[in-house]
Structure formats: structure tokens, C-alpha cells
Amino acid sequence: MNLMNEFFSSQVIKGEQVGRISFSAHGVYSIVTDAGTIEGRIPGRFYHRAEESKDYPAVGDWVVYQRENQGPAIVDRVLNRKTLLSRKKAGPGLDEQVMVANVDVVLVVTSLTKEFNVRRIERYVQQVYESGARPVIVCTKKDLCTQVNQRMYEVERVAPGVPVHCLNTIEGEGVDALVQEWNEYETVVLIGSSGVGKSTLINHLLSEHAQETQEVRAQDHRGRHTTTHRELFRLLDGAFLIDTPGMREMQLWGEESTIDQTFLDIDQLQKQCKFRDCQHETEPGCAVRRAINDGELEEERLNNYRKLKRELKRLALKEKYGTQRTNRMLHGPNKIQ
Ligand SMILES: Nc1nc2c(ncn2[C@@H]2O[C@H](COP(=O)(O)OP(=O)(O)OP(=O)(O)O)[C@@H](O)[C@H]2O)c(=O)[nH]1
Numbered sequence: 001m002n003l004m005n006e007f008f009s010s011q012v013i014k015g016e017q018v019g020r021i022s023f024s025a026h027g028v029y030s031i032v033t034d035a036g037t038i039e040g041r042i043p044g045r046f047y048h049r050a051e052e053s054k055d056y057p058a059v060g061d062w063v064v065y066q067r068e069n070q071g072p073a074i075v076d077r078v079l080n081r082k083t084l085l086s087r088k089k090a091g092p093g094l095d096e097q098v099m100v101a102n103v104d105v106v107l108v109v110t111s112l113t114k115e116f117n118v119r120r121i122e123r124y125v126q127q128v129y130e131s132g133a134r135p136v137i138v139c140t141k142k143d144l145c146t147q148v149n150q151r152m153y154e155v156e157r158v159a160p161g162v163p164v165h166c167l168n169t170i171e172g173e174g175v176d177a178l179v180q181e182w183n184e185y186e187t188v189v190l191i192g193s194s195g196v197g198k199s200t201l202i203n204h205l206l207s208e209h210a211q212e213t214q215e216v217r218a219q220d221h222r223g224r225h226t227t228t229h230r231e232l233f234r235l236l237d238g239a240f241l242i243d244t245p246g247m248r249e250m251q252l253w254g255e256e257s258t259i260d261q262t263f264l265d266i267d268q269l270q271k272q273c274k275f276r277d278c279q280h281e282t283e284p285g286c287a288v289r290r291a292i293n294d295g296e297l298e299e300e301r302l303n304n305y306r307k308l309k310r311e312l313k314r315l316a317l318k319e320k321y322g323t324q325r326t327n328r329m330l331h332g333p334n335k336i337q
């Protein structure tokens, strides 16, 4: 397709047919192609060879396919991904669940009303960094908030360096500035709690044409008929928008090191602590404590940082030693902090 950036087009051989996955469920795929949206299938070898869920095509993936006449497109291969936005699967397992592929920008949407919670924003930003995408914070319902500047300040404190936009989504106020955050061919997704105004914002972002929900009739791998909706849209400025359900509550998944990117301020501070293994409690010469006392750092932020570290440590241990042993290690006599 002529809509892909070079990262993807360089992986395609001349003459190959390429499209982008716009829907995926139970072995049924929709693929957006130059010839419109078509039904997609994966051949049996995917099921035999795929070891993890991330080996299967996901919404946002670019795929090379083959198609005979008007039949379904058979996916030949998935092009190398630029990014992967995933979350831990619900339940006790540790499988990584692929959410969406090749997202460049994640809009972390929050409202300036009761729902406003800087700790949640902090966690979302952390998750976005892990995926390799860029976070952009969008605060909606500006019209219902009397302390916009104060809120902006609070957001900037928990997410230093991340762009923040305040919008009145109903009026579309602030949308023009927001669209400057991404470039042509880039892919944008929205995350945020229910009711914060994601749908309202999406309606503003989509052109009339892109707004039509194009239904694709397909059969899943058990032969059942399903109607699928597109979850990938083209924006007026040539970017893509992905809107899939289930992206809203995200659990932590990732490497401990990316935490330090979100908490750069704490990371910088603790390098100045007198002791290398400083726990920032009562140790002498603790730069983190000093910053809290001086009002430069919030105690809450330090607590959140510790909580995230603990959760990631638990995940890492579980992966290595299993649930039972991890619980013993964390809660037993030789408890790990
Ligand atoms: N006053 C005001 N109301 C808004 C604004 N943005 C959204 N709303 C209203 O908030 C309600 C929820 O908005 P939605 O766009 O449906 O929220 P959502 O995030 O898509 O919610 P889910 O679909 O449940 O995830 C609607 O009644 C909107 O009209 C805003 O900037 N100002």
C-alpha cells in the first residue's frame, strides 16, 4: 500500500500484496488493502509454529498476503514490528497478550473532573514507554474544571517532558493543537477510563469518510459467521487511528529499567544519595528525603515508584520461579523488599 512508511515498505518485495490488520478475533482477520477491507485468514503453519500469542498477527500489523479471485486473503508473513503495545493476560498466567502493533503515539486520556488521578496517569505513561511508543497526555472536560493550571502543573510533575493538552472535547477545542503531536503515516491509539471522552475525541479526529464503520462478514475458524468492525481508521492528516476495546485497563508488563525513564527525577536524585543501596528512609545523606523535605518531590510519587518496582519484581520472579515459590520469597521468612 502507498500508506506505509519506509520502515515497512523496505521489508516488502516488489509485486507482493500488503495490507494492515484492522480487526482480529478467534482466527478471523480484517485486512485494510488498496482494494478495500477484505477478510483475512492465517494458514495452518501459524498455529503449528507460533509459540506465543505475539507470534500471531495483531491489529496494526502489516502483513504480506496472497489472494485468489474474491477469496479471503491468506497471510503469508507479518512484517517486523516497530512497537508492540501489550498487557498481561487476565488470570493467573504470565502470557504476554498482544494488544496492538506498530503504534507510534499513545494518547493517555483523562478528564479534569472527579476522575482526575495523577497516579493513574503516571502508570499509563510508564506502560506506554515500555511499548516503545510516545505518550501524549490529553486532559478532557476543561470546561468543567476551574483549576486547569493547577492540574496541568500536577500532570507535568508526574510526567516530566511528556506533552500535555487540555481539551474541551465537546466543542473540539484543542484538537487542532493535539494533531500536531504526530506525523503522516504514524499510528495513534487512545487509552483511558470509561467516560473520559475518548469516543467524543475520536469523532473529532476522524473525517466523515473514515467515520463509516465498515462491516466485514466473515467466518471464524470454527465456521461460525461473525460480523467484524474495523478498529483501524485513517485520519485526515494521513495518520492512522486504532480504537480497539479492551485497551482500557492495562496491567503492568515490562522491564524494570523503563520505570527509571518515567521516574527520571527520582533516578537522578538517588544517584546523589550517600549510600548506593539507600532505601530513602532514615539513612543519612539521602538526597531523595532531602528533596521531599524541600517540597521538590512528593512522598506519593516516591511511594508509587516503589509500588511499581515491587510489582515488576514480583512479575519477574514469577516468571523465573513460579507463583508458589515467589510468594514464599516475598512473604516468607526471607522476605524480599
Ligand atoms: N463538558 C464536557 N463533556 C464532555 C467532554 N468530553 C466528553 N464529554 C461527555 O462525557 C461523556 C462521555 O464521553 P465519551 O466520549 O462517551 O467517553 P468514552 O471515554 O468514549 O467512554 P467509553 O466509551 O465508556 O470508554 C459524554 O456525555 C460526553 O458528551 C468535554 O470536554 N466537556
Ligand SMILES: [Zn+2]
Binding pocket: 270, 273, 274, 278, 279, 280, 281, 283, 285, 286, 287, 288, 289
Ligand atoms: Zn536515599
